[in-house]
Amino acid sequence: MWWRGDRHSRPQSFLPARIITGEDAWCEDPRDRHYNQGIRLDEGQGGDRLKRADHLYDFIIEIDHNTRPRVAGRGSAVFLHLARDNFGPTAGCVSMTKSAMLQLLRRLGPRTRIIIG
Template sequence: MLGSVRVFASVHDRRKGFLIAGGAIFPCALGRGGIGTLKREGDGRTPRAALPLRSVLYRADRIGRPRTLLPVRAITPRDAWCDDATDRRYNRLIDRPPGEAEERLTRDDHLYDVIVELGWNDAPVIRGRGSAIFWHLARPGFTPTAGCVAVAGHVFAKVLPRLARHCRIMVR
């Protein structure tokens, strides 16, 4: 079982990096602002922190239930993540009718077919300090994220079953 996964930025492009899990090294995408210590809503930075893994969310209409020891939940069409710092539900999974604003979890692309919710700014929540920091699927070419860590699909298949419940992603 893996107690930690490490993430480092590339020396050539701070928006790309490497995820190291159990001795294996995988390319990953990072936030368009690179890795940063001072994270704010909308800055595009991936937070430099030890991030606990909270749960796995997945699109049951697209993939099978991920094998993992972490809590798992299927994404519904009403699922969204509150990124409005003025809302009392900021940085939480919320129920929203399709078509309303917020960070929709049912996307047309495949980026959120599997998501690991990372424990950033959630204990306690500080408004404006950043929301919706996930570990999710990468775009082709590992183009930058809005602040998340993103990997190829085969990485989840290899790594998720090996994650201990107390595992953390160490973003450095």
């Protein structure tokens, strides 16, 4: 689980937690050896940053999608994250309200299986 420590206190959860910094990003390039993994980018370096101006990524739960093995082009950055105000579409993720996210986080642990059907 990742969260914006500059906006929120650490949520209650049994999941390991990591504060999102300005250098945190996600590799979505299927040609890169870090495809579908969290990465660190230097200032000025382009990439899919996790620290966003909006609130969608204030809390992120990584879904174990396309990780063992990682297959290029089979999907990257599939997260549970906060929803837009109008519940607009995501780019393949699952989104929810902040209250639903905090309630879910209180129940999740490292061995929890999330099945999306």
